[in-house]
Amino acid sequence: MEFRVSLEGRSALVTGASGGLGAYFAERLAAAGARVAVAARRVDACAALCARIRDAGGDALPVALDVTDPASAARAVAEVTDAFGSLDILVNNAGVTATTPLLSETAAEWDSILDTNLKGGFLVGQAAARAMAESKRGGSIVNVASILGLRVAGQVAAYSASKAALVQLTKSMALEWARYAIRANALCPGYVETDLNRDFFASEAGKALVKRIPYRRLGALADLEGPLLFLCSDASAYVTGTTLVVDGGHLVSSL
Numbered sequence: 001m002e003f004r005v006s007l008e009g010r011s012a013l014v015t016g017a018s019g020g021l022g023a024y025f026a027e028r029l030a031a032a033g034a035r036v037a038v039a040a041r042r043v044d045a046c047a048a049l050c051a052r053i054r055d056a057g058g059d060a061l062p063v064a065l066d067v068t069d070p071a072s073a074a075r076a077v078a079e080v081t082d083a084f085g086s087l088d089i090l091v092n093n094a095g096v097t098a099t100t101p102l103l104s105e106t107a108a109e110w111d112s113i114l115d116t117n118l119k120g121g122f123l124v125g126q127a128a129a130r131a132m133a134e135s136k137r138g139g140s141i142v143n144v145a146s147i148l149g150l151r152v153a154g155q156v157a158a159y160s161a162s163k164a165a166l167v168q169l170t171k172s173m174a175l176e177w178a179r180y181a182i183r184a185n186a187l188c189p190g191y192v193e194t195d196l197n198r199d200f201f202a203s204e205a206g207k208a209l210v211k212r213i214p215y216r217r218l219g220a221l222a223d224l225e226g227p228l229l230f231l232c233s234d235a236s237a238y239v240t241g242t243t244l245v246v247d248g249g250h251l252v253s254s255l
Contacts (some may be wrong), residue, residue: 005233008033011084012232013077015067016094017126018045020194021144024221025091025228030058032229034089037080039065067094068118070127077127086135089232090128092121092166093144097159110158119164122169125184126214129177138181142231144168145186163188167243174241185231185242190247192219214249223248 012029016022018040021172030036030053038046038053038060046062053060061083066072080087096116098109121143131137148156149163166186190213193201200206201218210218227246230236245251 003059004062005229005235006033006227007089007233010082010088010232011035011037012089012091013037013039013063013080013087013124013128014093015039015065015120017049018042020196021189021192021221021224022093023049024224025093026060027053027056028228029089029091029232030060031056032233034232035059035061035084037061037076037083039063039076041066042093043068047176047202049066050209065094065124068115068163070123073120073123073127076124077131081131081135081164084139087128087131087218088137088139090125090139090141091144091232092124092141093227094120094124095144095162095168097156099155101155102157105158106203113158114162114165117159118165118169121166125173129173129180129182132182133177133180136180137184140232140236141170141173141177141182141184142228143167143173143184143186145170145188145243147188147245147251149186150188151251163225170243171241172199178240183231183236185236185240186243187224187227187231188243188245189224189249190250191244192221192224197247212253213247214253217248218249219246 012034014026017038018028043064050060065076145166147162148160170186
């Protein structure tokens with residue numbers, strides 16, 4: 001059976017793509033043949049990424065997007081469909097976090113995290129699904145959650161709660177939108193080394209955390225490429241409502 005991971009002829013929207021995982025996801029989707037809309041509030045960073053994608057032979061469009069604003073979500077999806085003719089793939093990657101003890105967390109801090117991580121996933125997901133349903137082409141939605149949506153850690157209650165809810169939202173999307181040939185799945189990375197966390201994982205506390213991962217190493221961005229392309233492509237044509245964990249066995253490590 002042919003393993004169908006090519007994204008030629010598909011168009012994708014990646015949120016939170018001004019840096020980090022989102023930028024990497026946008027680059028890998030473009031390398032697989034997709035036309036990619038790179039969306040975030042920092043449009044200058046999106047434009048710079050699009051230039052790199054084009055230099056590598058891809059097709060990319062910078063899009064201004066505030067995922068917490070329904071009108072912004074609708075405008076971004078309309079901009080993508082106008083430019084590319086359709087929207088086939090959504091990677092809901094935008095997310096924020098904060099390290100705060102629950103006794104100290106303010107309502108404003110809580111709302112900020114839930115608004116971006118959960119409400120944002122709903123608003124952009126809904127706008128994308130409406131476009132996918134109208135086009136009658138179907139599509140794939142990948143909600144980027146986290147192993148912290150499946151297992152708790154200290155001082156990140158709002159983040160963990162938002163990602164756990166995003167996993168459940170993904171299942172609801174899968175159930176309600178299957179009739180439109182729209183698939184929805186959650187990608188749950190473990191700890192992945194980036195520029196933002198590299199110093200922490202070089203510390204003694206960070207090294208101790210890595211020792212609790214069965215693979216005894218952090219994830220690399222490249223570890224997420226295969227799972228991402230699987231969920232976005234026809235290789236997963238009969239897969240919806242699932243949670244794909246990429247964590248080196250962290251979730252199954254002993255307590």
